[in-house]
Amino acid sequence: MGFEILLQLVVTGLAWGSVYALIALGFVLIFKATEIFNFAQPELMMLGAYLAFALITTLRLPFIAAFFAALVLMIVVAALLEMLIVRPMVGEPVLAVIMVTLGLANVIRGLTGLIWGYEELQFPKPFSSDPFVVFGAVINQAEVFTILATAVLLVVFFLFFKYSTAGLSMRATAEDTTTAFLMGINVKRVFTASWAIASVVATVAGIMLATFTYLEPIMSHAGLKALPAMILGGMDSIPGAIIGGLIIGVAENLAGFYLESYLGAGINEIAAYVIVLIVMMVRPYGLFGTKQIERV
Amino acid sequence: MAVTRFCVRNYKQDLRIFPSPSAKVALAILAVLLLTLPWWAGKYLVFIACVSGVSIIGALGLSILTGMTGLISLGHAAFMGLGAYTAAILSAKAGWPMIACLPAGAVMAAFTGAVVGIPTLRLKGLYLVVTTLAFQFITQHVIYHWESLTQSDKGIKLAEPMILGLNLGTYDRFYFVILILAVVTALLTKNLAMSRTGRALVAVRDRDIAAEIIGIHLAKYKILAFVVSSFIAGLAGALYAYLIGLIAPDHFTFNQSVLYIAMIIVGGMGTVLGTILGAIFMVLLPEAINALSGPIATAYPALAPRIGGISVVVYGLVIILFLILEPQGLFGIWIRIKRYFKTWPYTY
Numbered sequence: 001m002g003f004e005i006l007l008q009l010v011v012t013g014l015a016w017g018s019v020y021a022l023i024a025l026g027f028v029l030i031f032k033a034t035e036i037f038n039f040a041q042p043e044l045m046m047l048g049a050y051l052a053f054a055l056i057t058t059l060r061l062p063f064i065a066a067f068f069a070a071l072v073l074m075i076v077v078a079a080l081l082e083m084l085i086v087r088p089m090v091g092e093p094v095l096a097v098i099m100v101t102l103g104l105a106n107v108i109r110g111l112t113g114l115i116w117g118y119e120e121l122q123f124p125k126p127f128s129s130d131p132f133v134v135f136g137a138v139i140n141q142a143e144v145f146t147i148l149a150t151a152v153l154l155v156v157f158f159l160f161f162k163y164s165t166a167g168l169s170m171r172a173t174a175e176d177t178t179t180a181f182l183m184g185i186n187v188k189r190v191f192t193a194s195w196a197i198a199s200v201v202a203t204v205a206g207i208m209l210a211t212f213t214y215l216e217p218i219m220s221h222a223g224l225k226a227l228p229a230m231i232l233g234g235m236d237s238i239p240g241a242i243i244g245g246l247i248i249g250v251a252e253n254l255a256g257f258y259l260e261s262y263l264g265a266g267i268n269e270i271a272a273y274v275i276v277l278i279v280m281m282v283r284p285y286g287l288f289g290t291k292q293i294e295r296v
Numbered sequence: 297m298a299v300t301r302f303c304v305r306n307y308k309q310d311l312r313i314f315p316s317p318s319a320k321v322a323l324a325i326l327a328v329l330l331l332t333l334p335w336w337a338g339k340y341l342v343f344i345a346c347v348s349g350v351s352i353i354g355a356l357g358l359s360i361l362t363g364m365t366g367l368i369s370l371g372h373a374a375f376m377g378l379g380a381y382t383a384a385i386l387s388a389k390a391g392w393p394m395i396a397c398l399p400a401g402a403v404m405a406a407f408t409g410a411v412v413g414i415p416t417l418r419l420k421g422l423y424l425v426v427t428t429l430a431f432q433f434i435t436q437h438v439i440y441h442w443e444s445l446t447q448s449d450k451g452i453k454l455a456e457p458m459i460l461g462l463n464l465g466t467y468d469r470f471y472f473v474i475l476i477l478a479v480v481t482a483l484l485t486k487n488l489a490m491s492r493t494g495r496a497l498v499a500v501r502d503r504d505i506a507a508e509i510i511g512i513h514l515a516k517y518k519i520l521a522f523v524v525s526s527f528i529a530g531l532a533g534a535l536y537a538y539l540i541g542l543i544a545p546d547h548f549t550f551n552q553s554v555l556y557i558a559m560i561i562v563g564g565m566g567t568v569l570g571t572i573l574g575a576i577f578m579v580l581l582p583e584a585i586n587a588l589s590g591p592i593a594t595a596y597p598a599l600a601p602r603i604g605g606i607s608v609v610v611y612g613l614v615i616i617l618f619l620i621l622e623p624q625g626l627f628g629i630w631i632r633i634k635r636y637f638k639t640w641p642y643t644y
Contacts, residue, residue, distance in 0.1 A: 037422055088620045094421070095368060099561045100619050102554055106612030114605030224550075231426040270437045273430035277415075280427050284418040 017249020042223025048203025234289020366501030379530025405530025564627025
């Protein structure tokens with residue numbers, strides 16, 4: 001009995017963790033390329049999910065078509081946001097840039113509320129609701145597909161950054177913007193591309209999350225938990241973001257089940273933040289982040 | 297008249313808190329207007345003035361931590377919440393008078409500020425942002441779930457604010473309490489900025505390692521900034537609790553923390569005047585949006601349940617446009633207007 005519950009909790013945790021990992025990945029990508037901290041990332045996730053929802057319900061597209069159409073739309077949206085709103089802020093103080101992305105988050109959240117309302121919406125279920133039964137544990141199909149989709153996406157990104165020219169130039173820009181610029185890399189295009197990719201991962205995260213929960217503007221609060229995930233892994237580390245996301249997803253699910261009777265209901269909602277506080281005391285640059293050596 | 301009339305010619309001039317005679321006249325007029333506000337303004341305006349006053353105090357606290365010392369905090373509302381709840385619990389359950397509850401709230405927040413400040417000494421930039429964010433969410437959670445103490449979302453009702461047997465329970469009386477404390481906080485912040493301590497804090501912001509090398513005790517000043525900032529936040533929170541009379545967990549959420557960051561950025565980072573302007577602006581903005589969206593909601597009842605969306609969008613848009621067009625904030629605009637009149641008829 002104990003083992004089945006544990007397995008079930010771990011799988012659910014991994015599914016949530018994949019969602020956090022993808023959003024955190026978007027944070028890290030934008031941060032590495034542009035040194036901008038995009039607080040609107042959870043809102044991009046939500047917007048992506050709502051767009052897919054609209055495409056499925058109003059245009060009656062099949063799930064796969066809507067999924068890819070939403071990705072394309074979100075790439076356009078993110079590229080426009082980068083060019084119109086974020087680029088004028090390059091070189092301004094960190095805090096001003098953070099505030100702009102927080103403002104952007106407000107705008108997206110407000111627009112979503114305005115268009116689709118604040119009620120919970122049921123996302124059309126693309127996967128059969130019959131659960132898988134593994135070793136006696138009952139596992140939701142949507143969660144398994146979420147984990148798989150994340151894994152596939154991560155492999156694709158790994159190959160993209162390792163072998164494609166575009167991926168290499170993005171890594172070069174992340175390493176040293178000025179040198180990359182001098183080497184003939186179109187840095188502006190890289191900035192736009194990093195926003196586009198971040199919106200792609202966010203949209204995948206949003207749609208997958210919607211398949212095993214509901215669609216509502218509060219979704220973006222779940223997305224905010226990708227922040228501790230990212231910090232836990234180390235702000236400038238892509239593997240760190242993924243591992244941090246998975247750790248937080250699993251830990252909060254386990255905490256929610258096993259610790260609830262001791263620490264009260266809702267402990268799963270802050271487990272992520274408690275973990276990040278503890279880790280920050282021991283390793284102030286996260287688990288995999290580079291320790292910065294400063295010279296004056 | 298020589299252009300040098302507004303130049304600083306000696307140290308004594310530079311050390312004055314209010315630099316020019318015209319500034320003194322303007323301040324005197326402002327003082328008279330503020331002191332007589334409850335007699336010429338309506339109840340609503342007095343209430344808005346009270347909220348602005350509380351926000352000014354809170355924002356000044358954050359500007360010491362973030363503007364002066366450069367430690368970005370997304371947990372300011374949590375400190376305010378601690379102050380507010382300490383005051384409320386002491387007032388409602390222990391029956392303490394207001395004169396004791398206000399400092400108690402502030403001290404409680406300051407103590408927590410010191411505790412939070414210690415582990416954050418090693419953190420920089422965005423790591424600090426997320427750690428304070430974690431503090432914010434954990435505090436919010438504790439306030440919400442520690443029902444036996446905080447009564448969760450039922451809220452706590454405070455006793456009437458009394459000083460020396462005088463009931464200050466109405467807005468136009470409590471306004472003076474807020475006004476006095478806001479002015480005192482502003483003067484103290486200004487004074488702090490001009491003192492050795494203030495310069496040390498600015499040095500920590502600009503280059504902390506360099507500051508340490510020239511003999512500034514980093515840990516001491518960083519914790520000092522946390523303590524002072526959260527003390528002021530706690531005071532603001534306690535005042536807010538007395539102003540509203542009934543506090544609930546949703547007065548001190550993450551969005552409030554963001555709002556305070558917005559105040560100090562929109563105002564202009566690290567300046568007292570900018571912070572005051574920013575606080576007033578961010579209090580008035582949602583009121584203005586509501587005043588405009590109210591009639592729209594009555595005209596198109598179908599839109600009414602979603603009208604909140606419009607205010608959120610406009611709110612976000614104003615912040616974005618403001619920062620893109622005027623990164624120096626309201627303070628930058630103020631300086632430009634002032635320079636225009638000072639140097640008139642010369643453009644530069």
